Amino acid sequence: MAHGKRTKKWFWRWRNNPLRRRDDIAEAWIMLALCALVAVGGTAVGLVTAHATDETLARLRSDRRSTHAVLLTDASKHVSAVRSSGDKVSASVRWTTPDGSARTGRTLVDTGLNAGARVVVWQDSHGKLTTAPPSAGEAAVEAGVLGTAAGLALTGAVLGVGAVVRWRLDRQRIDSWGREWDLAGPQWGHRTG
Template sequence: MARGEHTRKWLWRWKKNPLRRRDDIVEAWIVLAVWGIVALGGVSAGLVTALAGDEMFARQRAERQSVAAVLLNDVPRTVTALGTTTDHRLASVRWTTPSGSARTGRTQVSSGLKAGAEITVWQDGQGRLALAPPSSSTAAVESGFLGATAALALTGIVFGAGAAVRYRLDRRRIDGWGVEWDLVGPRWSHRTG
């Protein structure tokens, strides 16, 4: 197929044609709107989500700080049913907050450690235990993943809505053809007898 023929077929809804129906024009605008929203909205949603994620991770890196803690009980290695060992387990630790008060809590620590071992834990601005903030490179990857997910989610919603509207238009066209056939069909059918 020549390139010009493909372009003509692709743009048939936009050209003047005595067979073009009002529904064809509506469908053409719907298709254009869907692609426009996907292109502009998807990029916007992706960028906004990625930037928000990056800001959140940067805030976590700024507010969380590492502190030295003491393990309060032994953390044995656990062998799973498949014969592998788990690397981390929940254990009790004691640490000192920036204000100087001693606190205890439970957090994930490496398995195989004995009570009294010094470990590093992370705390938030209020002195509560928190997960370690992601590094800059990990945060960039996670922000990019969140942005791509937001863009794909918007794309799916927009394509789904466009498909639903086009389905309704198709049903309306088929119903219109049925009504027209009921009017014209009897003139074409020659009954003998």
């Protein structure tokens, strides 16, 4: 029985009721449309974003290659506190690009290595040094997080629009009640106690 009462409360705007106004019906349909947009649109936006992110990160994995480089300078912790990151420090290295040419540049390497040591560096298809691409597992997590964030962003925007619409409809109802009271109030007279 309690479930039936809750259902009646939920759908009261669609029931025939002499107190129901056009604004009530408009609000009911708008809120239903916004709920559908959240359910369908939020899911679609989340899935599309996750898929696009996964494809982008897969392209990064296929574009970037690891190669061995020779350390040209010692990598001590005292080299540059500004350019260090945790247990890594910026150092000069020499590597061979995919087209066979030799290049030099700076990248982060483990501290404590001496000049001449071999280190693994990552390069793009043009032979420029870059960071390691995310693994397939890291890419899946990042795609999931970004997809969820995109779905939630759409949901937040839709809920914001819904709140503005409801506020506007409430203002219209209050103004309408005020106009009707201005007409009906004087007819009641000044009765006291």
